[in-house]
Amino acid sequence: MEAPSEAQLPRRTGGWITFPFITGSSVGLTLAFVGWTSNLIVYLIKEFDVESIDAVQIANLVNGAGSLIPVLTAIIADSFLGCFSTIWISSIISLLGTILLALTATVDSLRPKPCEVGSTSCTPKPKVQYVVLYAAIVLATLGSGGTRSTLSTIGADQLADKPRDQGSFFNWFFFFWYSASVIASTAIVYVEDNVSWKAGFFICVAANVLGSAIFLMGSRFYAKFKPKGSPFTSLARVIVGSITKRQVALPSTADDFFQACNVVPKALAVVPSKTFRCLNHAAIISEGDIKSDDSTSNRWRLCSVQEVEDFKALIKILPLWSTSFFLGTTVGVLLSLSILQALAMDRHIGPNFQIPAGSVFIFVLISTALFLALFDKLVLPTWKNLTGKSLTPLQRIGIGHVLNFLSMVVSALVESKRLNVAKSNEGYNIVPMSVLWLVPQLALNGIAEAFHYPGQVSLYYQEFPITLKSMATAMISVILAISFYLATALIDVVRKTSTWLPGDINNGRVDYVYWILVIGGVVNFGYYVTCAWYYKYQNLKEVDHIDFPSDE
Structure with a gap:
C-alpha cells in the first residue's frame, strides 16, 4: 500500500505553536484598549468639555463594564459560540468602536468647537456628537471585554493534554499582557497628549487590526473545542x-x-x-x-x-468574596481622582518633558510588578522565618486590606498638602507642586494589589470544587466590575450631598473623600477578619502545601 502523502496526513493542532498567535493577538488588542481608556478622562475634559467629575464617572463605568463583560462573554463562549468565534467577533466589534473613536478626534463635525476667548456664551453642542462618542466607547469596551477572558481560555485549551505547561502559559501570557498595558499607558498616552489625539487613537486602531489579524493567522493551528456549557x-x-x-x-x-x-x-x-x-x-x-x-x-x-x-461550597465563600468589593472601590476612586489631581499639578520632569496625566496609573503597575517579582524570593521566606509558618491565602488577602486603607491615609495627607499649596497660590489652575507627590500613594496601592488580588485568585482556585475552577477568574472580574460601579455611586453621592467635588478640585475637598475611604477600609477590614475567622478551609492539604521554593 502506498504511504499517504504529507498533504493527506492529519494536521496536528494545539500545543505551543499557537502561543505566538494568541499572545500576539492579546498584545495588539490590549494596546488598543488601554491606549484610549488610560487617557479617556483627559480626552473627555479637554475635547468634549465634559465636567471633570462627570468624566471620572464615565471612566469608572467603562472600567466596570470592562471587567463585567468578560464574565458574560465567557458564558456565551462556554455555552454557545466557543472561544474562537467569540474572539474574532469581539475583535471586530472592538475595531469598529476604536475607529469611531478615532473619527471623533479627526472629523471636526464630530467634536465640539472650543469657546472663543472672552466669549460670554458658547455655541450649543450638537447631541449627535455625544451619541457618536458614547457609541464608540460602548462598542470598543464591549469588543475588548469579549476577548479578554476568552483569549487566555483558548490558550490554555491548546495545552489541555499538558497541565504543567498551562501554568507556564499563564505566566507568559499575563507577562505580555502587562507589558502591553505599560506601553499603552505611557507611549500611546504620550502621543495623544503631545502629538495629537488623532495620531494616538489611530495607533490604537492599527494595534487592533494587527491583533485581530495575528489571531486569525493562527486559525489553522488552533485546537477548537465545541461548547461544553458554562x-x-x-x-x-x-x-x-x-x-x-x-x-x-x-x-x-x-x-x-x-x-x-x-x-x-x-x-x-x-x-x-x-x-x-x-x-x-x-x-x-x-x-x-x-x-x-x-x-x-x-x-x-x-x-x-x-x-x-x-453550589454550597460557593455559598460558603461568598462572605469572604464580598469583603473585596470595597478594596476595588478605593482603587477606582483613587485612580480616577489621581488623574484630576495630576491635571492640577506640575507634571514637568526637567525643562522638556511632561508626564501625561493619564499615565499616573503606571506607578501602580510598576510597584505591583516589582513587588510580585520579589514576593517569592523575599516576602515569603521572610514571613516563614518570622512566623515559622507559610503565608496562607487568607493572611495574604488580609495584609492587602491593611495596605489598601493605608494608601488612602497617604492619599488624604498628600491631597491636604496640595490644597494648602493651592490656597497659597490662588488664581493658578496648576498648583506649583510636583506630580511625583502622588507616587507614594499609588505605589502603596500597587503593593496592596500584589497582596490581595493574587491571594484571592489563589484562594478561589484552592477552595472551589473542580467543576467550578474556571469561575475563579470570573469571581475577580465580577469584584472589579461591582467595585467600579460602587466607586461611581460613591462619587455621585458625595457630589450631590456636599461641595467636596466641584468642577475645579482646587476649590473642593478631595482629601475628605479619601478619609471616608480610610474609615470604610477599616470597617471593611473588621468585616473581613470576622469572615476569615469563621471560614473553614475546604482543602486543608493544599493550604498545608503552600510554601516558597526551597533552595535545597
Whole structure:
C-alpha cells in the first residue's frame, strides 16, 4: 500500500505553536484598549468639555463594564459560540468602536468647537456628537471585554493534554499582557497628549487590526473545542431545581438522591450535607425524573448531589468574596481622582518633558510588578522565618486590606498638602507642586494589589470544587466590575450631598473623600477578619502545601 502523502496526513493542532498567535493577538488588542481608556478622562475634559467629575464617572463605568463583560462573554463562549468565534467577533466589534473613536478626534463635525476667548456664551453642542462618542466607547469596551477572558481560555485549551505547561502559559501570557498595558499607558498616552489625539487613537486602531489579524493567522493551528456549557448553568439549575421541588419532603437515604449516571457507584452514594438544606431538594429523585437508561428527563428539574454540594461550597465563600468589593472601590476612586489631581499639578520632569496625566496609573503597575517579582524570593521566606509558618491565602488577602486603607491615609495627607499649596497660590489652575507627590500613594496601592488580588485568585482556585475552577477568574472580574460601579455611586453621592467635588478640585475637598475611604477600609477590614475567622478551609492539604521554593 502506498504511504499517504504529507498533504493527506492529519494536521496536528494545539500545543505551543499557537502561543505566538494568541499572545500576539492579546498584545495588539490590549494596546488598543488601554491606549484610549488610560487617557479617556483627559480626552473627555479637554475635547468634549465634559465636567471633570462627570468624566471620572464615565471612566469608572467603562472600567466596570470592562471587567463585567468578560464574565458574560465567557458564558456565551462556554455555552454557545466557543472561544474562537467569540474572539474574532469581539475583535471586530472592538475595531469598529476604536475607529469611531478615532473619527471623533479627526472629523471636526464630530467634536465640539472650543469657546472663543472672552466669549460670554458658547455655541450649543450638537447631541449627535455625544451619541457618536458614547457609541464608540460602548462598542470598543464591549469588543475588548469579549476577548479578554476568552483569549487566555483558548490558550490554555491548546495545552489541555499538558497541565504543567498551562501554568507556564499563564505566566507568559499575563507577562505580555502587562507589558502591553505599560506601553499603552505611557507611549500611546504620550502621543495623544503631545502629538495629537488623532495620531494616538489611530495607533490604537492599527494595534487592533494587527491583533485581530495575528489571531486569525493562527486559525489553522488552533485546537477548537465545541461548547461544553458554562459552570454558571449548573448553578442556575440547582436554584431552579430546589425551587421546583421545594414542597417535596427530604428523604433520609442516599438512594433517593440523584448521584449522577455512571459517576458514583451505589456503594459510594451519599446524602447531601445538612448545611443549606433547602438546596437538597434539587437532588431528590421524583417520579418521571429518570429515564430507562438512567439519564435525567429534565436537567432543570433534577441535579446531582455533587452539583448541589458544589453550589454550597460557593455559598460558603461568598462572605469572604464580598469583603473585596470595597478594596476595588478605593482603587477606582483613587485612580480616577489621581488623574484630576495630576491635571492640577506640575507634571514637568526637567525643562522638556511632561508626564501625561493619564499615565499616573503606571506607578501602580510598576510597584505591583516589582513587588510580585520579589514576593517569592523575599516576602515569603521572610514571613516563614518570622512566623515559622507559610503565608496562607487568607493572611495574604488580609495584609492587602491593611495596605489598601493605608494608601488612602497617604492619599488624604498628600491631597491636604496640595490644597494648602493651592490656597497659597490662588488664581493658578496648576498648583506649583510636583506630580511625583502622588507616587507614594499609588505605589502603596500597587503593593496592596500584589497582596490581595493574587491571594484571592489563589484562594478561589484552592477552595472551589473542580467543576467550578474556571469561575475563579470570573469571581475577580465580577469584584472589579461591582467595585467600579460602587466607586461611581460613591462619587455621585458625595457630589450631590456636599461641595467636596466641584468642577475645579482646587476649590473642593478631595482629601475628605479619601478619609471616608480610610474609615470604610477599616470597617471593611473588621468585616473581613470576622469572615476569615469563621471560614473553614475546604482543602486543608493544599493550604498545608503552600510554601516558597526551597533552595535545597
